Amino acid sequence: MVGVSGADLPRAIDPDVLRPRLPSPLQEVADERFARHGVRLLLKRDDLIHPELIGNKWRKLVPNLAAAGGRTVLTFGGAYSNHLRATAAAGRLLGLPTVGVVRGHELADRPLNPSLARCAADGMRLHFVDRSAYRRKDEPETRAALLRATACEEAYVVPEGGSNALAVRGCTALGEELRGHADVVALACGTGGTLAGLAAGLSPGQRALGVPVLRGGFLGAEIRALQDAAFGGPRGEWSLDERFHFGGYARTPPGLDAFAADFGRRHGLPVERLYVAKSLYGLVSLVEEGAFPRGTTVAAVVTGRPDVS
Ligand SMILES: *Cc1c(COP(=O)(O)O)cnc(C)c1O
Numbered sequence: 645m646v647g648v649s650g651a652d653l654p655r656a657i658d659p660d661v662l663r664p665r666l667p668s669p670l671q672e673v674a675d676e677r678f679a680r681h682g683v684r685l686l687l688k689r690d691d692l693i694h695p696e697l698i699g700n701k702w703r704k705l706v707p708n709l710a711a712a713g714g715r716t717v718l719t720f721g722g723a724y725s726n727h728l729r730a731t732a733a734a735g736r737l738l739g740l741p742t743v744g745v746v747r748g749h750e751l752a753d754r755p756l757n758p759s760l761a762r763c764a765a766d767g768m769r770l771h772f773v774d775r776s777a778y779r780r781k782d783e784p785e786t787r788a789a790l791l792r793a794t795a796c797e798e799a800y801v802v803p804e805g806g807s808n809a810l811a812v813r814g815c816t817a818l819g820e821e822l823r824g825h826a827d828v829v830a831l832a833c834g835t836g837g838t839l840a841g842l843a844a845g846l847s848p849g850q851r852a853l854g855v856p857v858l859r860g861g862f863l864g865a866e867i868r869a870l871q872d873a874a875f876g877g878p879r880g881e882w883s884l885d886e887r888f889h890f891g892g893y894a895r896t897p898p899g900l901d902a903f904a905a906d907f908g909r910r911h912g913l914p915v916e917r918l919y920v921a922k923s924l925y926g927l928v929s930l931v932e933e934g935a936f937p938r939g940t941t942v943a944a945v946v947t948g949r950p951d952v953s
Contacts, residue, residue, distance in 0.1 A: 661737045662709075664693045664702055667821040670943070673911045681931050682938030686826055687911070690818065691920075691949040696737065699948040700838040701730035703818060704811035705802075709734055711810055712800035716741040718791070720781060720804040723751055724759045724894060726918075726948060727806045732768035742768045743794050745781065749774040758951070769794070807837025812844075812874035818945070819845020819852070819880070826850065826943035828936065830927045832857055832919035833884070834893075836867040838947065843880030844871065852882040855926040857919050859892040888926035894918055900925060916948045923947075 669689040678685045690699040697705060709717065717740055721728035728744045735742035744763055752772040756764060764770060771794050773781070780786040782803070791797050802808065819842040822829055829846065833839050833854040843852040856863045864884055871879050890900050896917045904921035908914055915921050927944055936942060 662694065662697065662702070662706060662734070664697075664706075666693060666817070668693050668818075670822070670825060675910065677928055678931050678942070681934065681936065682940075683931055683936050684941040686941065686943040687913070688818075688822060688829070688943050688945045689913075691913075691916070691946045696733040697730050698726070699946070700815060700818070701726060701806065701948070703814045703841075704806045704837060705730055705734055707810040707814040708800070708802050708806070708808070709738065709740065712740065714740065716743060716796055716799040717802060718743040718745065718794065718796045718799040719802040719806065720745045720747075720778070722747050723757055724918075725805075727804070728763050728768070729759055729766075731802065731806070732763040732766035735768060736766040742766075743796055743799065744768045744770050745778070745790060745794070746770055746772050747775060747778040748772060805835035805837065807835040807840075807870060809870075809874040811837050812841040812870050815841025816845035818842045819850075821845075822850070822943055823847045826941045828853055828940060828942045829945060830855065830923055830942060831945035831947055832923035833863060833867075834858065834919065835870075836863050837870055838945075839882060840867045840870040840874065840879075842945070843882040844875055846880050848881075850881070852880065853927075853930075854882060854884045855888050855923040856884055856886055857889050857893055857922050859889050861886055885926055885930065888922050888929070890922060890925075896921070903928075913946065914950050916946075916950045920946055920948060 669692055671687045673685055673687055675685050693699060693702045717731060719731050721744060731742055749772050777786055815838045828851055830853045831839060833856045839852055839854040890897055900921055903925050904915040904917055907924055924944055
């Protein structure tokens with residue numbers, strides 16, 4: 645199976661519960677910052693796939709939920725992780741037990757922030773660990789101790805951010821849906837799992853352009869490793885532009901907020917700040933730098949939407 649579509653939802657999952665809107669809508673929008681340079685802009689509305697498993701989280705989680713086969717799903721995240729929230733929501737919808745291992749032991753003694761409160765309300769059991777244990781969570785001994793401490797030795801483990809080989813293969817459908825529609829596909833990257841799959845699904849001549857929202861310049865190697873794990877080698881044409889992280893994860897300076905609010909007003913969609921705003925800002929900057937020849941069609945993937953809670 646390449647990619648996941650509504651038609652081939654894994655049988656273990658009740659299709660009425662997680663039925664997605666796929667392919668996600670593709671909308672052309674008029675934006676003079678692009679038109680002035682002879683560039684067409686399309687929005688790939690992955691934010692509309694599912695009301696609770698939003699955007700790329702649906703594409704990445706569903707193949708893993710199927711593989712879990714009814715076992716408890718254990719995964720990892722920071723205090724504001726979209727991935728933890730999506731996993732918790734999926735657990736509630738499917739009646740699957742979920743456990744979230746959260747970075748930051750000190751959080752255990754404080755009232756839950758809205759993101760973690762939502763996870764808990766969805767039935768996710770939260771387990772807080774200190775930052776050094778969290779950093780070592782993928783090392784065998786730390787992992788084994790964690791699974792013992794949470795009584796989860798039998799659980800199905802999804803890595804931080806949800807990006808494993810199944811998740812990456814789930815995202816190839818996003819590329820396939822864009823075949824024939826755009827020359828360049830731009831998106832925000834956290835773990836890079838979505839980009840790794842998307843690039844593999846595009847047709848020759850199309851390319852993916854990733855905007856990392858974390859600082860560090862390590863993401864290229866991780867995307868290559870994810871493609872190795874998912875496909876046995878490199879796939880598709882892709883590149884990263886590392887200039888638009890705005891200081892790092894969850895940093896959203898006022899200039900970025902203003903940009904996002906303005907983009908949302910122009911085009912009538914809510915712009916999520918941690919990821920989507922940075923990718924759109926990067927895209928507008930690239931167009932204004934003349935990075936795309938006239939006649940180019942660019943699709944921006946709207947990978948998520950702001951919290952509605
Ligand atoms: C999780 C998330 C991403 C990052 O996806 P990766 O596959 O980790 O690169 C991008 N955008 C939004 C809105 C997200 O929630």
